[in-house]
Structure formats: C-alpha cells, structure tokens
Amino acid sequence: MPILETRNLTKIYPGAEQVVALNQVSLAVEKGELVAIMGDSGSGKSTLLHMLAGVDKPTEGQVLIQDVDITSLNEKEMTIFRRRNIGLIYQSFNLIPNITVEKNILLPLMLDQRKPAPAFFEEVIQTLRIDNKLKRFPHQLSGGEQQRVAIARSLITRPAIILADEPTGNLDRKNSEEVTSLFRLVNQRFHATILLVTHDEKIALSCERIMFMVDGTLHEREVI
C-alpha cells in the first residue's frame, strides 16, 4: 500500500483567465522511497507539493497519506496531521529566528506536548552533524547548517513523508551536494520517505525515482 497517493489531483486558479496549475495528477509513493519531481518554472511542481503538504486544497481529487484523505480534513485536523505525519523543508528561511537550534528541531514535538526519544534525537543530530550547534541561533549557522537543522526537524516526529521544496535552491554547489547526500543518508538510515521538488538534474539523479511536471501533468521516468 503506498504511503502517499494522489488521485486525479486538479488545481485551477480562477480569474479573468483560468490557470490550470495541476491537471489530473495521480501519484503513488511507497514507504522508504526517495523521489524527485522536476519541472520548469511554472510547471506546477510547487503547487503539487503544497497539495501534498495540505497547505492548499485541490479543486478536485484526493491526497491520501497513510490511507488518510487529507483533503477531507478541516484546518485544525490538517495542522495536527501535518505536525505528526509530514515533514516540510523549504528553500530558505526554514527556521524560527529567535529560538535555538534545539528548539527549532523539537518544535513539532513540543507543539504536540511530546518529548523526543533521547536515543532517536541523538541519532538524528549525530547523523546530520549538528550535535554541537544545539544552543546556537539560526543566524549563527551557515546556509547548509540551517538546512540540516530543517531536515532534523522534519525527521523528529518520524513522519510518514518528508516534502522538500527546492531544498538546495539557495545553497552553493558544495553545500548542495552535502545536503543532497544527507537526504540519501536519511532515507537509508531512517527509512524516511522523501519527495524532493527540484529543477536541478544532478539532485534528481541522486534519487531512485524521478518524475516530471509538465504544464500541470506528471510524468514518470525510472532511474536504474
């Protein structure tokens, strides 16, 4: 059973001229997969990501995560679901600037009034090499380090899926490669299901599955 599934997902923006951002997108992602979605600017990939994260509602279709149709949840239910089951990473400004790195990582658990499993927490921060940066503030970290913290936060609740929207878009080549390799590491070590939106072919090639968004429709290409 796929951990993530979309059925005929459609998003139309009304206006003087209607914009069909997503057109009958059907997608299935199995647990533990590392998937890249590529596409040109304006192809609808970020819109798809927003639908999957539950931050936007489709015009038609369904999104199922662990068999839960998130499109039928109300805002509060969706927020709580997202907190517990979805990790989100953006291109930049991922962290709350006025709280420490440690708090940034633990934020979803704290909001759920849960404490982290110490061993798991330790493993996450060691894997991401941010164990010595817990007491710092975001502005004291480099771009790459900030993205690592964002990845740690996305992992801490052991979510069903991690969604990343252009996570290396603001990084230089060295940091991009590092972050990309971290995604692979996290995918392997924690069996995290990760869906990356990117326009960078190099990053896409590091994933086991690549999909293409073209004018709101999704196409698959297998990587051997």
Added chain:
Amino acid sequence: MIISELAKSSVKNRGRSSAVFYSVLIAVIILGTLLFIYSELELGQWNYHRKMFGDYHAILYDINEEEYELLQKNASIKMMEPSKVIQIENVPFHRPNVVFYQQSPILFDTCSGLIESQLVEGRLPQQSNEVLASNTFVFENPSYSLGKTIRLGDKDYQICGVYKYQLLSFDKNYLFYGQLASNDSENLFQGDSDGVFATIWFKNERDTYSSMRQILRDLGRKDEDTLLKEGTLNYNTEYLEGKLIFKSGLIPSRGFVERWSLRVGLLGCVLVLFAVMIYNAFNVWNNQELRQIGLLKSSGMTPGQMHRLVIEKALRLSLLPILLGLVLSYLFANLLFYLMWLNSINVHLPFQPQQFKMVTPNLTVFIVLFILALLCVLLAALKPAKQSSKLSVIESLKGVRVYTRRVRLHRNKNDRNVIHGLAKDNAISYQHTFRGLSLAMALSVLIFSTVLIVQSYRDLNDKYNKADSPYTLTSTLYTIERAPRSLLADLELIPEIDAVHILVSYDFEYMQSENQGFISDQLRDSLQDSGRDYHPRVTVYALADADFQTILAEHGFNPSKQEGFLLLDRIAQNPNKAYMYRKYIPLSRDTADSITVLDNKDRERYNLTIAGRIERFPFDLNPMLPDQIALFTSLTNLEDFLFANDKVDEENPLVYRVKVKADLEVLPQVTEEVRKVLNKHVPSSDAYTRNLLADLAAKKEQYRNELLLTIGAQVVFMIIGFSNAYNSFHINLQTRTRDFALLKSVGMTAKQIKKMLHYETWFIIRRVILYYVLMLVGGVFVVSAMKEFMFSPWQLALNINYPLLVLFFLISILGIWGAMENGVRKISDQSIITALREE
C-alpha cells in the same frame, strides 16, 4: 517629477493609508485643541488686559516739571502721555471733595478699557470740556445727570458719561475723569495740581526695564524696587510678560515659569506622543509598499530619490488630515469651553458670563498648529525614509525583514508549557516592535498620573491644609467710627444663628532688633534647623468686650486687673506641614513680658505689654498663621487706642468682621437676616456679606470642570493608546509573517498560535502595568517633594482617584487586547503559501 507622480499615486490608495490619515487627524485635533485652549487662556487673558489697561510700558508718578522736561527729551522714550490729579475741596455736592483725574486723549483711546467697561450710560470724554461722573455721584446729586453741566474748580464741564463706582459712606471724594486740553498739557504744573504722572512707551519695548532704570538714575530717584514698593513706579507687567519681557532680563518671573513649565512640558510630551503615533502608522503603511520599493530600486531608483519619495508620500498623505484637523480642533476646543460654560450655568455663580463666547479664531494658532503638525509628520517619516532607502532589493522584494538584525535573542530555559515558552521568547525578541506602544503608553501614563496626583494633592490641601472653621458666614464692615454695640446684640437675636462674634484687627511691624529676647528657644532651634527666615507681622485683634471677658475668665485671668494684651503663644514648628498636621511650639520665652512694634503708617513705635498667654485663637475665629504674632484685647481698648492716636480716617478705615455660625440648611435665610440687621446699623455700601454656599458652589464648578477635563484627557490618551496598539501589533505581526507561516506548516494550530499571542499580549500588558505603577510611585514622590512634603507620598498615593485610574487601565488593556485579536484574525486568514512564497 516622477517622484511626485509616484508619491501621488501611492497616496490615492485610501484603504491602505487610512491608518496614517486617521493618526494624523487625531494628532492634529488633539494638538490643536490644546493650542486653542492655551491661546484662549493666555492670549485671551493678555488681550483682555491690553484692552482694559492698554499697552503702555511704565508709569512714573509724582513727577515735577524738571523731570517732565527731561523725560520729554529722553531718546529711549517713543511716547509719553501725561495725567494730572486735581483735588477740589468744599464742593457743593453731597460729599465735600472731588478728585478730578485728567488724562490725555491718547490715554482715553488706548488705556481706558476698564473705565469704558464700567460705563452705565454715555461715553468716554472726547473733548476737554467733557467729564465722566460716577453713578454714586449722580444718585446722590439728582440734579446732575447725563448731558448736564457741572462746575469743577473754575471750569464748566458737560457730563458725557456715567460709570459704575462704589463709594463707602464715609468716602469724602467723588472721582471724575476728564480730558487734558492741549494748553493743560503745557501748563501741567501750573495752578492746582496734586500730582502729575507720566505714562511711558519706550522705542524698544524690550529695553523697558533697563531704560527705566537709567531714567531713575538720571532723575536721581530712589531705586526701582523701592519705588515699586512705594507705588510711585508701575510696570505693565502682564503686558510685558506676554511678550516675554521680564524684569530680570532673560530670566522669567517665578509665576511665569510655574505657569508655563507645566504647559510646555505637557505640549512637549504630546508632540513626542504624536510623532510616535504617526511614525507607527506610517511605518505600517510604508512596509505594505515594500515590494513596490524593491521594484523601484531594481529599476534604478537611488537611495536619495527613495528618501525623497517616502518623505513626499508622508507629506502628501498628511495634508488633508492636517487641514481637516485644523478646523475640527477649533470646533472641539469650542465644544470643551461650551461644556464648561454649561457647567457654570448649572452651578449658578455670580459674575458668570450670560452668553457663551466662542474661542477666538486666532490665525497665529492655526499657523503654529499647521507648522507643528507638518513637523511631526516630517519627523515621523524620517526614519522609515532612511530605512527604505537603505533596504536591499532582495529584502524588499521578499517582504518585511527589516527588523531581522534587531531581533533580541534570548535562551529561555525549557518551559514545560511550550506555548508559554515560545511567547516569552517572542516577547523579548520582538519587544522593539512594541517600542512605539510602550513609549506612547508610558507618556500617556505619565501625563494622566500627573493629573491624578496633582488632583490628589489639591484634594488633600483643601481638606487638611486649612483651619476647620465652624463659621459659615462672614460679613465685612468698613467704618471710620466705632462699631455700634447694638449690632452684635441684634445679630444674636436672629433665631437660626448658633454663634456670632465680631473682630477687628490692626497690623504692626515686628522689630527684630528690639525684641532680641522675645522668641522661644524652641522656635529659635526650629528656625536654625530649617534655615528659614522669620519676618512676622504683629497683629492686634480686638474681640467684642464680652467675648474678651470670656477668654480672660477661661484662662483664669482677673478681668478687673487686666492691663496689656493676651499673646497667642503658639507657632507651628514646621509651617510646611499641612495645617491639620502641624505641631505647635511656644512662640515666646516665658520671661518676655512685652513686644516692641512699629506702625508703618506713622512710624511710631509702641511697647505692647503682654499680660497673659493663650494657646488657641479665641473661638477659632481665624487660623493660626506661621508668619503672624497675634495679640488680643477688647474692642473698646483697641478702638480707644486707634482713635486717640488718629489712626483711623477715610484712607484707613476700620474693618470689622462679623463671623456667624449657622447650619447650611438655613444659611440663605440667615444671610438675608444678617444683611437686614447690618443695613440697620451701617450703610449698605459699607458692608459685604459672603456665605459658605458661594464658596462651595465655586468649588463644585471647579471640580466638575476638572472632571470634564480629566475625562477628556483620558479619552484622548486612550485614543492615542489604541492607535499605537493597533499599529504596533500590525508591525509586529507583519515582521513575523513568515514565522507564523512556518509555525503553521510545522503543525501549530490556530488555537495554539492564538494562545501564544495571548501570552505575548499579557506580557505587554504586564509591562504596561509595571510602567503605570512606577510612574505613579515616582510621580507621587516628585509631587510630594515639590510641595516640601506637606503631605507624605503615602498620603498622596492613598488619595488618588483610583476608580478613574482603574477605568483608564481597563480600557487601555481592552484596547491592547482588541488590537491583538485583530492581529490574530489576520494571521488566521493568512495563507501559508502566500507568506512563504519567494519571488
């Protein structure tokens, strides 16, 4: 040109700029109202004085012919107008003498407003053969009236006007006003003249005091202060001070400083408040246009051009509310004065204006207000202009991040309540965005607290800094004869009267050098400790004979062997304390059996024997004054002394005070009865009666006006507070747009966000309450210290009008809460995508 076009188009978007519009409008209305009130009180008062007394600079009395000629040649004098007083005796009128006061035509035109306001019929003299007579003269001499001819001295005059002027029955002189003919001016010192004086205008009025001092030196006259004390020199002080010309040069008089320091302080605080208020509103509006700024910068607009654009936007946007505010502030000031006039009508005071008079629409005030408002707007726009010009293209295209570097970071130990912990972190990190709100709240608290503390002091002063007099009615009689003994007996017959006493007094000067062994050791020590000077006057009080006998008997003195005076042998150890809390120490040494005094009128010395000592003012007729040595004797004794030594005449009549104790319910009837009895014994012109009800009514009006002003001030500060709260929350939440989006995407529910913001709001309110308490405590200490701790800070604090203060707190807090709820709604409506979108 393009900058002006851009500024114009930006201003057209009314929806976005409405907060700035209303902030400026409110600021101008409040500032304008304050200025109109000041102007009406000060300028109105100054203009009134000028109208009544003229714009002369100084008057020098008792000048002789030589001095007059010297003054005419004096280069510093622009204009000098003479006046002459002629005493005419044995005139064929009801009273034997006439004092004929003649002045030049210019003085009638410019300096006779007071007399003109007293006109009952006719007009002021316009020719030298015309004269003004008093209504008393016309009443007592029925053959003379308006238009009739009267002979004064060796000339005939036509009565051109009748003015209101009360004379005591024993006054021997009628007062007439006439115009100096041109040949009179030349012959000022010829013929009958009892005094010539010159009204002087200097070429440079700023040199009034220095020029006059030089003139006095040139004329060989006594020094300025002596002449002022004697009354032979007079400055038009109120007029001169209105033009900021002071006797001590650049240093204003104490009264001027006291009057204006509070006003200027208040105006200054209000200006700062408004600049902050407009700055907050303008900052919000400007931040909404950040993307446009980014685009303009990326298109090539230089920082200097951006600076100009933001300033021009601010000024253009503010023009309409400033102009509207000018008009509305004038109307609001009128409304305030109208409410006070209505209040005075309800209280039914004597001498109240029958018709409401509009506030003078002073052009200067409008201009000053316009300039101050523009200045406020300009100051408020400077910082946003600077920030906008320095902002990078990327930052402005992405949205608001201008405060990033100023976020204060705080490592909070892990709070078991994560929402509370996050709220605490945010409250500390983003406190600078609430600076405007905190400053505005602090200033308004300072002003409001000061008002309440000063009122508290005034209330305590009214309650405790006066002698508790049991008397509810006082009549004052002027006479040059002994008081009729049957007067007291007739007053005692009035049934509702509980007690009645009569009192007369005479003042002497205390001779320090001749009373070396007089004051007590305790008083000497007290004076040394406090470092204060002691220059008392000696007042001899005479009680009705029977009352004096009662006092003698009460204190065990033998009335038949009574020679000399009873000394009130008590003085306040610390006169700075409120009257009710004063402790009293002996005034004199036990061995002091007399006191040497000087009568200033005839420079005669007297050695007054002290026959006994008492510790209270008899019958509590008067308060015990710290600068007075009171001696008591019987009415007969004092009258005998005064008449035997020719101390009583028309110029120095005896002033008897009749003190009556009666219940307030029957006071109006008692007052009428007392007046009837007095009129039986003395002419009605020689007696005046006043009861407590008039004082209470005046106080009631004063308190109602103050309450009106306090509530008005409260409303004003609350509007300012709400405006600042709204704008501050807006800035804060806008700064954190992305943070909220992140929190939502991480899984913070709307309820959790709301709870976090509630906590943050509570932290702000807690800080505001702390400011309130600190300002109150500080203010109480300052006011208490300024009044030399007449009342302790604790007493002042206990007496504050707490219901009003609590109401102010509550409404302010509600305003802050409302602004926060408004912000929460906006966050809830915000889409995560829009907030997180990167261009």
